[in-house]
Amino acid sequence: MRLITVAGPPSSGKTSVILRLADILREKNQKIGVVKFDCLTSFDKIRYTEYDIPVLVGFAGKFCPDHFFISNVEDAVRWGMREGFDILITESAGLCNRCSPHIRGVLAICVIDNLSGIHTPRKIGPMLKFADIVVVTKGDIVSQAEREVFMFNIRQVNSNAKIIFINGITGQGAFMLGKHTIFAAKIASLRGYKLRFTTPASVCSYCTGETRIGEEYQNGMLRKMEFP
Amino acid sequence: MINDLYDRVTNETLQELIADYPIVADFFINYNLQNLENELPFSEALNKVDENILIDFGLNKTTVLDQLVLFLQTVSGEEQTTTVQEITILGGQTKSEDVEEFVFSIKSGEIISIVGPTGSGKSRFLADIECLAQRDTPTKRQILVNGRALEDEERFVMDGRLVAQLSQNMNFVMDLSVGEFLEMHAKSRLHPNPTKVVAECFAAANELVGEKFTLQTKVTQLSGGQSRALMIADTACMSTSPIVLIDEIENAGVDRRQAIHMLAKNEKIVLISTHDPLLALMAGKRLVIKNGGVYKIIETTPEERESLAKIEMLDNTLQSIRNKLRIGDRITPDTI
Ligand SMILES: Nc1ncnc2c1ncn2[C@@H]1O[C@H](COP(=O)(O)OP(=O)(O)OP(=O)(O)O)[C@@H](O)[C@H]1O
Ligand SMILES: Nc1nc2c(ncn2[C@@H]2O[C@H](COP(=O)(O)OP(=O)(O)O)[C@@H](O)[C@H]2O)c(=O)[nH]1
Ligand SMILES: [Mg+2]
Ligand SMILES: [Mg+2]
Ligand SMILES: [Zn+2]
Ligand SMILES: [Zn+2]
Secondary structure (H helix, E strand, O other): EEEEEEOOOOOOOOHHHHHHHHHHHHHHHOOOEEEEEEOOOOHHHHHHHHHOOEEEEEOOOOOOOHHHHHHHHHHHHHHHHHHHOOEEEEEEEOOOOOOOOOOOEEEEEEEEEEEHOOHHHHHHOOHHHHHEEEEEEEEHHOOOOHHHHHHHHHHHHHOOOOOEOOOOOOOOOOHHHHHHHHOOEEEOOOOOEEOOOOOOOOOOOOOOOOOOOOHHHHHHHHOOOOOO | OHHHHHHHHHOOOOHHHHHOOOOOHHHHHHOOOOOOOOOOEHHHOOOOHHHHHHOOOOOOOOOOHHHHHHHHHHHHHHHOOOOEEEEEEEEEEEEOOOOOOEEEEEOOOOOEEEEEEOOOOOHHHHHHOOOOOOOOOOOOOOEEEEOOOOOOOHHHHHHHOEEEEOOOOOOOOOOOHHHHHHHHHHOOOOOOOHHHHHHHHHHHHOOOOOOOOOOOOHHHHHHHHHHHHHHHHHOOOOOOOOEEEEOOHHHOOOOHHHHHHHHHHHOOOEEEEEEOOOHHHHOEEEEEEEOOOOEEEEEHHHHHHHHHHHHHHHHHHHHHHHHHHHHOOOOHHHOO
């Protein structure tokens, strides 16, 4: 089974892109499944189910969605193998911009959209920096110049990635992404695989449920700003 | 090239480096290093900062140097675009899967229009060119660049660099003034003379519209016509993409004739999908699309060019009525 990790900010078009990719892969008789890692709620299950794509959804709740992803992805792969998928795609919303779900040896896709502001690529962090493919959506509604500046800013942060423009609604450009999926390595298990980037969440008292504000309540790993 | 960059990064002071490559300032911002001491070379300046800044990015004092070299290599390689003298479109199939038999070449500097009823496949035709289709889109068309079919790897490399697009749906979304916007685009293009090209672009955009705007106007506050004019001028002056695809800009309220000439002037290949007779006849040739396939290829005759003048007069008449209404005048049968 081939595994692909898809990550990107909320509403950047991840689900849309995966659905358009599914159209392409189905033409090649590939059986695909999706695991969605979300925070609190998700409407994606309905969209995948309507599309006849087997899907499982997990909620990270109070955990960083990427940490949650890492703790569950091995089991997700087992599920995919049991179901006999040709391709398993994980969708996760990058929220903290500090972590990323990308795994060495697994095709890593980052989805960002042109509407999010031209400097966004420079702010996203490892989710973009360590991706093999950067998919840019919503190019249909911004000017050519903004697309060009956006692409330039992606290059600044990740000069090795392939940049693919996809319209998440019409699917324009998705077949190029389809061609790249043959570069996704076949795996049977993720045991022994490594993340592309460390995802430390320094455990502080607030991580474990503290709500009170004040020096005496702050324990564990802390980082303090300096105020003049 | 890489060794040369390594030498520069090691030996030059940051000041010198930034003077040579102004864009390098972005690199320091990206890594929170904007407060380095400019009189020192990079590695010495790094000795004076908190290493935690680098650790946050998964870097250390050695690897950040590699990153800077990689950055310089990337941004200085950005300008290389393939020169396109000619593209050739080989027919595929129509919507009813009948054979679409034609071979059509377009040379740089040529303007081609695409006409046909709503839903016939004009936008699809442009989309095939955008992705350099190799018999792998629903139309099964193939696009040759300089007479050559393309391997997938070449298409990936060219993706996003060969084609500039303009359409009715496009808007500006960034919160910048016209001047800042053009400067930013020039900067990302690593233009050797940004001040000059910004001035050119600004002047060109204002030539296309009735109501002038200033360099201080926010791009998001431009009218529909003004936005379109700025996009057209920007594509003409700043974009290095050799192919321009235009999907319906007729209702934009800009001087269409001048706009198209502005685009074609810089030896670009211009394709316009349009319902507008003026734009359709301004092209040297027009493709008529029917049921998803190219149905006819028509060369604009001298006679049609003559009619173009008449159509322009009609168009001007309409335009003057529009203007009269705009400024609150009355219309009489004499105005027409
Ligand atoms: N040869 C073809 N084979 C299969 N589908 C096609 C073919 N040509 C066009 N289509 C499909 O037909 C639909 C309508 O085409 P398109 O949007 O290009 O029309 P259009 O001429 O641009 O219309 P409008 O003037 O309204 O913009 C699209 O879904 C397109 O993908
Ligand atoms: N105009 C436009 N809208 C898009 C595009 N891609 C996605 N969208 C819309 O953006 C919204 C968010 O997309 P979704 O796939 O749910 O994003 P996700 O949260 O990243 O999975 C939806 O309303 C999509 O229809 C695109 O290329 N162009
Ligand atoms: Mg989604
Ligand atoms: Mg159309
Ligand atoms: Zn996190
Ligand atoms: Zn905490």
